[in-house]
Amino acid sequence: QLQLQESGPGLVKPSETLSLTCIVSGGSIRGSSYYWGWIRQPPGRGLEWIGNIYYTGSTYYNPSLKGRVTVSVDTSKNQYSLRLPSVTAADTAVYYCATVKEGATLFGSWGQGTLVTVSS
Amino acid sequence: SYELTQPPSVSVAPGQTARITCGGNDIGSKSVHWYQQKPGQAPVLVVYYDTKRPSGIPERFSGSNSGNTATLTITRVDAGDEADYYCQVWESKIDHYVFGTGTKVSVL
Numbered sequence: 001q002l003q004l005q006e007s008g009p010g011l012v013k014p015s016e017t018l019s020l021t022c023i024v025s026g027g028s029i030r031g032s033s034y035y036w037g038w039i040r041q042p043p044g045r046g047l048e049w050i051g052n053i054y055y056t057g058s059t060y061y062n063p064s065l066k067g068r069v070t071v072s073v074d075t076s077k078n079q080y081s082l083r084l085p086s087v088t089a090a091d092t093a094v095y096y097c098a099t100v101k102e103g104a105t106l107f108g109s110w111g112q113g114t115l116v117t118v119s120s
Numbered sequence: 121s122y123e124l125t126q127p128p129s130v131s132v133a134p135g136q137t138a139r140i141t142c143g144g145n146d147i148g149s150k151s152v153h154w155y156q157q158k159p160g161q162a163p164v165l166v167v168y169y170d171t172k173r174p175s176g177i178p179e180r181f182s183g184s185n186s187g188n189t190a191t192l193t194i195t196r197v198d199a200g201d202e203a204d205y206y207c208q209v210w211e212s213k214i215d216h217y218v219f220g221t222g223t224k225v226s227v228l
Contacts, residue, residue, distance in 0.1 A: 037217075046206065046219055046220070046221055046222040047155075047163065047206055047208075047219040047222070048219065049216070049217035049218070049219065052217075060215045062216060062217075063121070063214060063216060064121075096162055096163075105151055105153070105209070105210035105217075106151075106153040106165060106168050106169075106208065107153075107155075107163075107165070107208070107217075108165065110162040110163060110164075111162065112161075112162055113162050
């Protein structure tokens, strides 16, 4: 059973870079048949998919964030990361990591989520 | 971009049936997944590929999908079903996951 745990600062200043890591346990990212994703949810609002990565490094992103966001994978540490530069208050949200099994179109496993607040 | 529209809220008396709709252009041609999210928790999959239920999800939860509307139906609603519910599809034309706007289910 895959388990995901988000890690990173809970407070980021405006114009700085938001960086989060998703630590994976219960299975190996390398050679797995999963896509590893990020989803966010602003306080009191709905879910927004950010992007996914395969263990090979192949990525695809939400067009609304493309150009700002980078998702990367470190198979040696069995984790993957999210990087979002030049943040504003609009990037304040709970950030979830979640998986999509290869060939599927649903998010089967989720981390508990981590709140990132953008504020000076 | 592809959009999924849900009613903001649905209220239902205990023991009755809640129906949550998810509207999208020709959504019937796509596979729809439904998530339940309780306050402070991550979403949990309750219905996938339109009609399937993950293990551990009660039979009271069911789904349908046709035309421009997908529906999540919860029968014999109880207080434990109070939550936000989101539909989700994969838009293959632009390689994009799309979530619905979300529906808050309240048990009267």
